[in-house]
Amino acid sequence: MADTADVIVIGAGVQGSSLAFHLASRGAKVVVVERSVVAAGATGRSSGLVRVHYELLAEAKLAWAAQAWFREWGERVGGDCGFTVTGFLWVEPTANRARLAANTAAHRALGVDASIVEADEIRRIAPGIAVDDEVAAYEPASGYADPSMTASSLMAAAKARGARLVQGAEVTAIQQAGGRVTGVATSQGAFDAPVVVNAAGGWAKRVGELAGMDLPIRVWRHDTGYLGVPASVPRPIPVVIDNPNAMYFRPEGSDMVLVGLEDDNQIGGSPDRATSDAGPDFELRAAERMVRRVPALIDGDFRASHSGQDGLTPDQRPFLGGVGSAGPAGFYLDCGHSGTGFKTAPAVGLGMAELILDGAASSVDIAPFAYQRHLDGRPLVGEHGEEVLWR
Ligand SMILES: Cc1cc2nc3c(=O)[nH]c(=O)nc-3n(C[C@H](O)[C@H](O)[C@H](O)COP(=O)(O)OP(=O)(O)OC[C@H]3O[C@@H](n4cnc5c(N)ncnc54)[C@H](O)[C@@H]3O)c2cc1C
Structure with missing residues (x-):
């Protein structure tokens, strides 16, 4: 019989670790499945810049909310970032x-x-x-901060709050029934949950395909x-x-x-x-x-x-939230962080946890990053113009 959780997070980079920490802090039963080890992907290679300046205000707001976590890491998370x-x-x-x-x-x-x-x-x-x-x-x-330490510290705090981390477990299928996700199959067995989150960094497109989606993430x-x-x-x-x-x-x-x-x-x-x-x-x-x-x-x-x-979206901004009618109910995106998703992770995980558990993020605004913007052809652009960051 498969293990049962409230939420399965695919990927133990800084984003998956942050989400697991915030979900577990709220008392949710979380399983994080990671094909390799914590911070094996983008996070372990990240340059770790922690700044607020962005040309899109919604990103600056997330970076600003996250900076309070970096400043007060010991009291808020414990360990060291x-x-x-x-x-x-x-x-x-x-x-x-x-x-x-x-x-x-x-x-x-x-x-x-x-x-x-x-x-x-x-x-x-x-x-x-x-x-x-x-x-x-x-x-x-x-x-700047140390990305591997940051992810490990978040994951240690998540585990201390009851989260389970399964390393060396590659997700090979996302189970569905009646248009909803019901769990995942991995190289280390199956896990059931009504919510599955794609936090798979550069592998996010592939994980999206397991849910029947063609995510525009390169x-x-x-x-x-x-x-x-x-x-x-x-x-x-x-x-x-x-x-x-x-x-x-x-x-x-x-x-x-x-x-x-x-x-x-x-x-x-x-x-x-x-x-x-x-x-x-x-x-x-x-x-x-x-x-x-x-x-x-x-x-x-x-x-x-x-x-x-890392995973790059067409407007070089992440996809955060559910997938609406474009994919199965209960499937969430926390991916496409486009080379700038280290510094925002403590705030993104908080907002995603609130969205999953309460139906809406209340502490930070992640609504601008909904996947729907892509379906509607509304790419995010800096309020005062911008130059594309990565070229
Ligand atoms: C070189 C470099 C420099 C950067 N510099 C900065 C910077 O200075 N500041 C900044 O804010 N951002 C920076 N970034 C971006 C930032 O590091 C990333 O946006 C962030 O680390 C992404 O975290 P993540 O958890 O989404 O992805 P990742 O860290 O890639 O984690 C995804 C995890 O998913 C796992 N996974 C994938 N597929 C599966 C599967 N099927 N089953 C189970 N597990 C799976 C992978 O093994 C991986 O561990 C940089 C990125 C890079 C690559």
């Missing part, structure tokens, strides 16, 4: 000042400590970086690397999204920076590909841009690089 406050700069050419200022004003209205800083101020905040005709949004209280492949930072590079180095150079970077400990590029991400392909290696020219391209922005890094050296994969 490795949150490190470094300050955060979102750099744009001055031609984009109006959009940057409008977004920053909206974030300030949420209560975020955010302001527009000019070149001189950018140089004061980050003395090692070269600034041209540029302007930035600055969030002094943002930084695999997004993103390379990152670690550059050694010589003592000659002025500190501190904050977290920086450097749009003029289509790049982001952040400190990793005291003598390295982690760097990722916004362009030339591979879109499509199998989620099963190995991620141990970055593309052949990644290090060269990343080093050239890093030296342009941080000239003293001319003496830096690449220590390592690799790749990671």
Whole structure:
């Protein structure tokens, strides 16, 4: 006989772990089935940036709600998520000042400590970086966290509240009867539940197919690397999204920076590909841009690089919630996080748990991310315009 739960969560990345934590905190009986181990997918490769600045206000709101969890991790979750406050700069050419200022004003209205800083101020905040005709949004209280620790900590807290984690269990079928999900079949046996959540990251399309759906989620492949930072590079180095150079970077400990590029991400392909290696020219391209922005890094050296994969939706924003008439009742989506779903996970899990248990999210607003927007042809777009993040 199959084990019975209230909710089955497919995937133990940061999203599945957060959802399990919030569901279990509410007393729901949760089983998380994970084909590998906690944080084996995108989460284990994530760069862990924790900032609020988004061009879509609904995303900024989720990131802002989540940041309170990162700040107060010990009291709210227990354990450690490795949150490190470094300050955060979102750099744009001055031609984009109006959009940057409008977004920053909206974030300030949420209560975020955010302001527009000019070149001189950018140089004061980050003395090692070269600034041209540029302007930035600055969030002094943002930084980065450790994604694997974050997911493990959430899962440990979920288990302490009664959740069950089954690792090495690949979901091979989603059972249905009368238009409703009834459970899953896995490589380690069957589990019954009236609710099944697709939190399968880069595998989300495949899991959707098991429920009879053709989700518009492609695999997004993103390379990152670690550059050694010589003592000659002025500190501190904050977290920086450097749009003029289509790049982001952040400190990793005291003598390295982690760097990722916004362009030339591979879109499509199998989620099963190995991620141990970055593309052949990644290090060269990343080093050239890093030296342009941080000239003293001319003496830096690449220590390592690799790749990671997430699920990408057409508007590069997640699908959160039920599937309406497009799929079976009781089937929920918490996927398509499109390369930016680490920082929002504590808030998304809260909203998803409320939606599943109460019929609506009350603490955070996840309604804009409903799958229905895709069916209606209403992609989400930043209120003041935007440039597509991944290209
Ligand atoms: C290189 C990289 C850098 C990133 N940097 C940032 C950043 O700085 N800030 C930020 O906010 N976001 C960032 N992201 C995005 C963020 O990491 C992801 O959006 C987030 O980790 C997604 O979490 P998840 O739980 O949805 O997916 P995942 O972590 O991929 O978890 C999905 C899990 O589902 C499991 N699974 C799949 N199929 C099945 C099945 N059939 N049965 C059972 N289990 C299954 C997988 O094994 C996996 O463990 C980055 C992503 C990458 C790849």
